[in-house]
Amino acid sequence: MLVRLTPRQRFEILVSQFEPAIRAAFIEAIDDITSYIVLRRIVERLERGDVNGAIRAMHLDEAAFRPLDEAIRQAFNGGGVDTVEQMPALRDPFGHRIVVRWDARNLTAERWLQEHSAQLVTGIVQDQQIAIRTALEAGLAHGDDPTKTATAVVGRISTITGRREGGIVGLASTQAQYVATAREELLSGDPAQLRNYLERTRRDRRFDKRILAAIRDGKPLPAPLVDRITGRYSDSLLKLRADTIGLHETFAALGASKDIGFRQQMEKGTLHAQHVTKTWKHTPQERSRLQHIRMQGQVVGFDQPFMAPDGTQIPYPHAPGVPAKHTLGCKCLAEYKIHFVAQLVR
Structure with a gap:
C-alpha cells in the first residue's frame, strides 16, 4: 500500500x-x-x-x-x-x-x-x-x-x-x-x-x-x-x-x-490569491528560535506576511530581505493550502 x-x-x-x-x-x-x-x-x-x-x-x-x-x-x-x-x-x-x-x-x-x-x-x-x-x-x-x-x-x-x-x-x-x-x-x-x-x-x-x-x-x-x-x-x-x-x-x-x-x-x-493561505511550520532543533516556536501554526493569507513576535514581517521563511536573525540556521517552512470550495465557487 x-x-x-x-x-x-x-x-x-x-x-x-x-x-x-x-x-x-x-x-x-x-x-x-x-x-x-x-x-x-x-x-x-x-x-x-x-x-x-x-x-x-x-x-x-x-x-x-x-x-x-x-x-x-x-x-x-x-x-x-x-x-x-x-x-x-x-x-x-x-x-x-x-x-x-x-x-x-x-x-x-x-x-x-x-x-x-x-x-x-x-x-x-x-x-x-x-x-x-x-x-x-x-x-x-x-x-x-x-x-x-x-x-x-x-x-x-x-x-x-x-x-x-x-x-x-x-x-x-x-x-x-x-x-x-x-x-x-x-x-x-x-x-x-x-x-x-x-x-x-x-x-x-x-x-x-x-x-x-x-x-x-x-x-x-x-x-x-x-x-x-x-x-x-x-x-x-x-x-x-x-x-x-x-x-x-x-x-x-x-x-x-x-x-x-x-x-x-x-x-x-x-x-486566486484570496483562496490560498500559508501556515508557519516550526522545525524543532537543538537551538530553536523562541520567536519561531511561538509562530508555529500561524496562518495568513497568501499575500500577507507572517508576523514574528518582535514585529518582523516575514513573507515566508528565508524570504529575501528578512533579517539574518530570522534566517541563518532556520529550518522552518511554510505550508500552502488551496481552499477549493471558494475557488470552485469563483
Missing part, C-alpha cells in the same frame, strides 16, 4: 537532495581558487608593499562560484517542480482538469535566480577581499616576513591531499578574525589566553593536551605548532561556513520556488 508523504516529508527529501550539493559546490569553488594560487607571486608583491597586487594574484573571481550558482538553480527548479506536483487537481467550470506546470523561464523565477545569485556571490567575494586585506596588512604591520604573511592567508599545500589547507581563503571576514585572535592567544604564552582558546567550540581537540601542558609548564607553544593548530581551526571554520551556506541557500531556494510556483498559477488565472 502506497503511503502519501506529508508536505514536510517531501520538503525534507528535497533538502536532503540539494543541501549536500550546494555545500559541495561552495567547497569546489574555494578549491578552484586555491588551486590556482602561486605563493611566489603573492610574496613578490608583498615584498614591494603592493597589497592590492597580492590580492589580485589570488584570482578571487566571481566566475569561480559558477558551480554554486548551478547548484542553487537546481534546488530552485527542483522545488518549483515539487510545488506544482503537490497541487491537488484544479478544474475549470466545465470540470476539465487544468494543467499546471513549473515554468523556470518565467520572468519572476528568472529574476529571483539572477538577483539572488548575484548578491550572494558578490557578497562572498567582497567579504573575502576585506578579510584577506586585513590579514595581509596585519601580518606585515606585525613584522612578519612576506612569505609567512602570505602563507597564513593562503595556507600550505598538503603532502597527502595536494590541496591547500589552513589559511583564511573561503572564510567570512568575522571567521578570519577568529583565526587571527586564536593565533594571538596561542602565541601569547599567557595561561588565561590559552584557556580562552580552549573555549572555542570549532577547535581541533587533538591539540588540547599540548595546550594544557603549556599552561601547566608555563612555556609558550612553538610557532610551528601554533601554525598547525590554527590551520586546523581554520579548516573547521571553513567546513562550518560551507554547512551554513548549504543549509541557508537550500531553504532560500526551496522557499522562493514554492512562493513563485503559486504566483505563476495566479498569473495564469487558474488560481
